[in-house]
Amino acid sequence: MSMGTETVVARLKASGLLQTKGLIGGKWTDAYDGRTIEVNNPASGDVIASVACMGEKETKDAISSAYDAFGHWSKLTAADRSSHLRKWYNLLIQHKEELGQLITLEQGKPLKEAIGEVGYGASFIEFFAEEAKRVYGDIIPSTLPDRRLFVLKQPVGVVGAITPWNFPLAMITRKVGPALACGCTVVIKPSEFTPLTAIAAAELALQSGIPPGVLNVVMGDAPSIGNSLLESPLVRKITFTGSTVVGKKLMAGAADSVKKVSLELGGNAPCIVFDDADLEVALKGSLATKFRNSGQTCVCANRILVQEGIYEKFTSAFSNAVQNLKVGNGFNEGVVQGPLINESAVKKVESFVQDAILKGAKVLVGGKRHSLGFTFYEPTIIGDVKNEMLIARQEVFGPVAPIIRFKTEEEAIQIANDTNAGLAAYIFTNSIKRSWRVSEALEYGIVGVNEGLVSTEVAPFGGYKQSGLGREGSKYGLDEYLEYAYLIFVYTEARIHLVWRKIELFENLSDLVWMLFDNLSGGLMEVVEDVEGLGSVDTLEVVTEGWGCVGLVEMDPKEVWVLVFPMVDWHGLTCVVPYEIVEVVHSKDEKGRINSIVIRCYHVVDWIVNWVLMSDYFEGSTTRSERD
């Protein structure tokens, strides 16, 4: 291990945030067969750590733990879940430096950018801690007068979350934040290249008091973990960020048990610079979108389309800027371009560049491996690229900017949309009309107008076409973890057959309660108010099997009348059972007989209903025993 890596590793170990085990049911766990997998520093090739290499058995246990934890976690109040998430967020921010170092160590991005990722990643936890309290349902205006229609949002259940290496923290929190906020529990499978950040984030989740089993981490054998998640009937949702190839496999695998699926897949972002663009703004935006994370983001510009009138000026200024990008180990001061993740990533970049050159493109800057060796590649610009070349058809996922020349707006739109991907697109123009026109014509889920950095926790992130399904972040991000239950309640006084029963005035409350228990076939009796000394109106709620007692009304100092009603059975649903009496008021006629009673109570769904009972009801009333 080189000195640099060794020192950082020692510091991180001392902080307790560099761990190597998976997390199952709140317990740090080795692979059951003891297997491990090495995690490398891409800047030096050093082995940072050996982590548990897990598979089917560990994943099944993690799923069971998540399933067991779901019962409790989903029933916490939104405020409680929110408070757990907020504590986790605070810890992530408190450990921003260490987490940033871990990211640079295992993923390679410059430390400043890595610490930026921690802030970005943590923002999803903060945002969804707040959103947890806003998972509102709906009341739908009914087509019939006697019914009420509701939409109840419920957590989908256990979630399998599979994430990539390019944002080792943010791609996890963008899934886990909304999942936990909604009441789901999660099994996370981080990339085998960057598990350390995921483990550290899970450690902080445990420290924040998130209960065991709510968040589990398994890593190692990707297909085996993936298949276990797909095959388990306990897993109700798969959320994946990664390549389109793997995304398609997971989508197909989820079909068998019809799991809910959301996919954040690869992009092929066009960055269109029009003649009327502000050159400085276009340069800044194009640099930011192309070279962020050394070109290894799904929203990185993959093709830079430049209109012919500004082509020379733009390419020359862009080339100057790119030549000055400092490449190196992410821990070194001033470095803005780190290494690529591994050797095969460099080989892919090389082959794409080679293909473009063979087909007539020209290297304007860079174009080869960097003299630093390992997986460093020179920041590169290639001119005269055509949209048919490999580099314009597929994600290069490296620091290479292919430039395509175009003449008209229509041509730019046609080239931009000529791809299976549809994640992010960028346009640079000073024309408001063109901004709207082109933004709306682009078949992309995200469009940056005069802006190269588009990601934020408050806006929906996701793609059209083969770039994925669903959205992450923002209020829309919650939908991916919710089921919508439609409930219909019929509310009708005609269905309620009221029965009044005269009973003796009891000496004390317990006698009364026992009498009710005996006579009303048993069940739970809940004293809503203290009935000691029975006033003119007292309220008692007794829920019995088939019968309910909602009120006691004193008619005479020697008599107590109990209002009993059968629970209404409607299409197999027991409903119209009031559960909390607010007020019972009665009036008497001139002979002192009760002629009306109004019972105000909370209905099962929290409306207050007024039941007005007129004297007619009492005339023909029967007792429970008579009915039986």
Ligand SMILES: NC(=O)c1ccc[n+]([C@@H]2O[C@H](COP(=O)([O-])OP(=O)(O)OC[C@H]3O[C@@H](n4cnc5c(N)ncnc54)[C@H](O)[C@@H]3O)[C@@H](O)[C@H]2O)c1
């Ligand atoms: N749209 C987005 O939000 C977004 C964000 C980040 C990255 N990405 C995309 O991710 C890709 C780069 O990430 P990557 O190389 O880690 O992607 P990848 O598809 O190779 O791997 C992603 C994850 O899937 C796992 N995996 C691989 N094969 C699997 C299988 N058979 N079953 C289950 N899991 C499996 C990997 O171990 C990893 O955890 C790029 O295409 C990039 O565009 C997309």
Ligand SMILES: O=CCCC(=O)O
């Ligand atoms: O790589 C894709 C995610 C990048 C982002 O969230 O901005």
